[in-house]
Amino acid sequence: MDEGLGYDMALAALIAAVRDAEDGSGLVGTLPVAGRTLIERQARLAARAGAEHVVLLVERLPAGLTGAIDRLRRDGIAIDVARSAGDAADRFHPDERVLIFADGAVAGGGAIGRLVTGTAPALLTMGEGAPPGPFERIDAATRWAGLALVSGDMLRKTVAMLGDWDLHSTLLRRAVGASARRVDVADGAGLAEAFPAMLVRSKAGARAATEASFAIDRSGEGWPSRLIYGPAARLLVALVLDRNLESRWLRWGGIGAALLAVPAMLKGWLLAGLVLLVAGALLDATGRLLAALRLSPAAPDDRLALGRAGAMALGLLGFAWHRMNGSATPLVVGIATIAVMIAMARERWALRRIGGLSAPLWVADADALALLFLPFALVQQTLPGLIALGLYAAASFAIVQHRLVGAARAIG
Secondary structure: OOOOEEOOOEEEEEOOOEEEOOOOOOEEHHOEEEOEEHHHHHHHHHHHHOOEEEEOOOOOOHHHHOOOOOOOOOOOOOOEEEOHHHHHHHHOOOEEEEEOOOOOEEOHHHHHHHHHHOOOOOOEEEEEEOOHHHHHHEEEOOEEEEEEEEEEEHHHHHHHOOOOHHHHHHHHHHHHOOOOOOEEOOOOOOOOOOOOOEEEHHHHHHHHHHHHHOOOOOOOHHHHHHHHHHHHHHHHHHHOOOOOOOOHHHHHHHHHHHEEEEHHOOOOOOOHHHHHHHHHHHHHHHHHHHHOOOOOOOOOOOHHHHHHHHHHOOOHHHHHHHOOOOHHHHHHHHHHHHHHHHHHHHHHHHHHHHHOOOOOOOOOOHHHHHHHHHHHHHOHHHHHHHHHHHHHHHHHHHHHHHHHHHHHHHHH
């Protein structure tokens, strides 16, 4: 049963937190990585890989881990705590596939995805060209990166024979003896892993893992987020990363700033309204970056993003209404721009769903429209500004529609 366990079987995870840090700073699992404990990051990585439940192997439960467990359960991740290897093994069905994290082991989501998308047993490995570190050697050319995929049956049999041996080293030797499938962390179908495989052993290692976690894929974001708000958000996140600040609070602040802009723009205070919209965008970008660093549930097109975009649309309509002055042109242009943006949002969603593609960098989003409007506001040319927004939105919709048609033809 140990060999060739298919990847259609249920997936679970076992995470160890029993090793003390080399610098005497407590358990390795409690070291802070991106503002949260290392063991919380491991559990979230496991859940994102499809683990239906996670077992933490801990001999003692410090206060830091209690808070981490509460946050994980709040986000819907099923967590059990085991005090011994035998207790942990009993939490898994023999036919389950179990994703094993050695104490302090972390890797990129892509590498973990490749490990679990296949049969068990399997090992995440590193070649000779990989960065140096405390990685256990498998053979002359390969080292173990600290993650493995085994069957619940193999885990149980290994624990039964342990005695005084180390669980992870014994599992590694048994998996190698069973001709385990090897997944090299450098194999990414031509794509480099943003987050390297690491074994955290001290506060310095935790800081290195935090720095590595900033390498986030931003290819699906628009130019305001990638070129302006993203770099600014990185500076702000560095100030709040280790504080007890939830990312959703910042994102709600972004919605609040956008809502405050609505009455300002309805009264014709365009510059004040645009400043509020920019502040809201910066708060939202900081919240999204904080959520990404902590692997919290978030997405670029989630309800919070839609709520802020809706508030921005209301502000635009309010200002267009204020500028009518007997002519319906500003209001018509504003409504048409919003209609095009809504249609384009649907097309962008379809583009991601059908072809796994993103729109070009320059394509309009709500933040791009606000920034484009700023120079027109400064020179008090608001009607030309509204027309420019409409033309920008229409050109963006055309290019997204063209890309979507091309993706559909390629598939069908």
